Amino acid sequence: MTDPDPAAPTGATPVQAxxxxxxxxxxxxxxxxxxxxxxxxxxxxxxDDVRPRPKLSVGARIAVAAALAAGVALAAWFTxxxxxxxxxxxxxxxxxxxxxxxVDVTFEVSMPPGTxxxxxxxxxxxxxxxxxxxxxxxxxxxxxxxxxxxxxxTTELATTGxxxxxxxx
Numbered sequence: 001m002t003d004p005d006p007a008a009p010t011g012a013t014p015v016q017a018x019x020x021x022x023x024x025x026x027x028x029x030x031x032x033x034x035x036x037x038x039x040x041x042x043x044x045x046x047x048d049d050v051r052p053r054p055k056l057s058v059g060a061r062i063a064v065a066a067a068l069a070a071g072v073a074l075a076a077w078f079t080x081x082x083x084x085x086x087x088x089x090x091x092x093x094x095x096x097x098x099x100x101x102x103v104d105v106t107f108e109v110s111m112p113p114g115t116x117x118x119x120x121x122x123x124x125x126x127x128x129x130x131x132x133x134x135x136x137x138x139x140x141x142x143x144x145x146x147x148x149x150x151x152x153x154t155t156e157l158a159t160t161g162x163x164x165x166x167x168x169x
Contacts, residue, residue, distance in 0.1 A: 105161035
């Protein structure tokens with residue numbers, strides 16, 4: 001047996017702790033289940049009278065849907081503005097070292113039909129030093145994407161050839 005609490009008045013009944021649902025304000029009105037005793041039932045038992053989280057109201061659902069739609073519209077707007085600002089894109093397709101003094105570079109350019117661009121193609125050495133460069137005029141063409149192959153003259157053996165950048169004329 002344990003010694004009685006000296007601070008407790010004699011003859012007083014022990015006070016039971018509130019259930020977890022009562023403690024955190026989730027108990028249903030009128031339900032007062034006794035709290036779990038140490039070594040007793042699981043305090044998170046399903047019968048703890050905890051009500052599920054209420055669903056969002058219609059107004060809240062509409063607000064969430066409107067916020068999502070605004071976010072998608074904003075992302076689309078930024079994409080369109082970025083495309084209009086710099087409508088030229090390029091992709092390196094491949095390269096072929098033909099000699100110590102030349103490398104062939106193949107690339108694709110995408111831009112609106114009827115526009116012209118200038119692409120700078122560079123050849124790089126094993127240490128990534130630029131050993132050759134050439135500006136290539138692209139377009140106008142009726143196709144949005146066109147493929148081009150250019151030979152870049154080099155000052156020493158190149159190990160790769162890439163498109164550095166493309167700009168509208």
